[in-house]
Amino acid sequence: MSVTREGIDQYFSIRVIEPICKSGRASRALSLSDHLDITFQSGRNSRERGVVPRPPRASEREPQGQPAATELRAIVLRPTSNLIMMRCVPCEGDGDETCANCGKLGSDAVKLKNCTACRLVKYCGVDCQRAHRKKHKKTCKQRVAELKDEQLYSQGHERPEGDFCPICTLPIPFRISDHSVFMACCMKTICHGCVIASQKRGMFDCAFCRTPMAGNDADRLAMIQTRVAKKDPQAILFLGRKYYHGDDGLQKDMRKAVELYTEAAELGLTDALFSLGNVHYHGDGVQEDKAKAVEFWTKAAVQGHVESRHNLGGLEEMKGNHDRAVRHWLISAKMGDERSFEMIQEVFMKGLATKEQYAEALKGYQDATEETKSHDRDEAKAFLDNRK
Ligand SMILES: [Zn+2]
Ligand SMILES: [Zn+2]
Ligand SMILES: [Zn+2]
Ligand SMILES: [Zn+2]
Numbered sequence: 209m210s211v212t213r214e215g216i217d218q219y220f221s222i223r224v225i226e227p228i229c230k231s232g233r234a235s236r237a238l239s240l241s242d243h244l245d246i247t248f249q250s251g252r253n254s255r256e257r258g259v260v261p262r263p264p265r266a267s268e269r270e271p272q273g274q275p276a277a278t279e280l281r282a283i284v285l286r287p288t289s290n291l292i293m294m295r296c297v298p299c300e301g302d303g304d305e306t307c308a309n310c311g312k313l314g315s316d317a318v319k320l321k322n323c324t325a326c327r328l329v330k331y332c333g334v335d336c337q338r339a340h341r342k343k344h345k346k347t348c349k350q351r352v353a354e355l356k357d358e359q360l361y362s363q364g365h366e367r368p369e370g371d372f373c374p375i376c377t378l379p380i381p382f383r384i385s386d387h388s389v390f391m392a393c394c395m396k397t398i399c400h401g402c403v404i405a406s407q408k409r410g411m412f413d414c415a416f417c418r419t420p421m422a423g424n425d426a427d428r429l430a431m432i433q434t435r436v437a438k439k440d441p442q443a444i445l446f447l448g449r450k451y452y453h454g455d456d457g458l459q460k461d462m463r464k465a466v467e468l469y470t471e472a473a474e475l476g477l478t479d480a481l482f483s484l485g486n487v488h489y490h491g492d493g494v495q496e497d498k499a500k501a502v503e504f505w506t507k508a509a510v511q512g513h514v515e516s517r518h519n520l521g522g523l524e525e526m527k528g529n530h531d532r533a534v535r536h537w538l539i540s541a542k543m544g545d546e547r548s549f550e551m552i553q554e555v556f557m558k559g560l561a562t563k564e565q566y567a568e569a570l571k572g573y574q575d576a577t578e579e580t581k582s583h584d585r586d587e588a589k590a591f592l593d594n595r596k
Pocket of ligand 2: 325326
């Protein structure tokens with residue numbers, strides 16, 4: 209049986225597959241100084257210089273079904289600032305086994321305790337620790353920042369389980385909402401390839417759990433509410449996004465959205481951390497708090513949330529920290545994020561990223577993109593492009 213127009217419409221009409229970002233993307237070719245010829249796509253605002261994050265319109269900010277949203281673009285043209293090299297040397301004391309303040313040797317009688325923040329120095333007691341605080345503060349802070357960075361850049365290089373189609377098990381390309389369908393019956397995100405393939409076999413129910421499609425908004429909302437009552441984090445986040453946009457007959461309610469995001473995040477959903485970052489960044493339904501936004505995005509990024517990683521890169525670029533920005537974007541580009549790759553390309557063209565970094569990003573991005581490809585997905589893309 210072939211795929212019918214009606215069948216597809218029935219399948220797709222009740223969910224959201226239109227791209228969140230409506231800006232047209234134009235291709236252009238650039239000739240690089242090292243004679244590499246490359247073609248890339250760039251967002252509408254990519255030529256703006258020195259400006260940063262383009263605040264998305266409210267409707268763009270939060271994905272309606274699945275991910276994608278706040279996109280921070282940042283190009284700040286400043287000379288590369290010298291990196292402060294952080295060293296990890298104990299500040300005082302003759303070695304590990306002496307109190308950093310009074311020099312007393314550790315023994316059975318004198319138990320030395322680590323500075324719990326940096327673990328670089330030891331003290332014989334609270335008094336010595338207190339007395340030494342002023343001297344130690346700077347080194348301690350530096351080491352703490354170093355430890356935080358180690359975690360920030362070494363974790364979250366793999367895409368989370370939710371980024372993979374549960375049927376074909378391949379990672380879904382970004383933006384996920386442009387390449388998949390979110391099922392209200394089972395809360396699964398199914399790639400377009402698998403959706404079309406199952407319809408070709410004559411199945412128009414959910415390709416994952418075989419539940420018949422909800423016929424209208426109200427039915428679908430009821431399905432979601434059932435899962436929300438069972439504390440399904442995906443359902444809670446989804447409902448939150450419905451309130452954020454005022455979809456499916458719901459009254460738009462940002463506060464309610466934030467409440468639901470918080471609940472989903474507490475249940476361990478990485479995507480919810482990303483959404484919490486977004487609302488705090490923009491002050492939607494909460495007091496605007498950029499530092500909190502960074503906290504949420506950081507938490508999500510170390511768990512493999514690509515858009516959060518991309519945003520952290522944008523924020524670093526805004527501060528002129530090109531090196532830190534590129535480190536973030538390298539990670540997200542290698543996970544298949546096109547925008548992060550484009551940002552590396554842009555900073556490379558400005559001489560703010562090395563050729564090696566650019567090459568690494570290009571290769572990583574291409575490899576990650578290759579991994580998302582399949583025959584079914586190619587067919588689905590051709591089919592959907594045809595419908596436009
Ligand atoms: Zn001491
Ligand atoms: Zn310390
Ligand atoms: Zn699939
Ligand atoms: Zn289902």
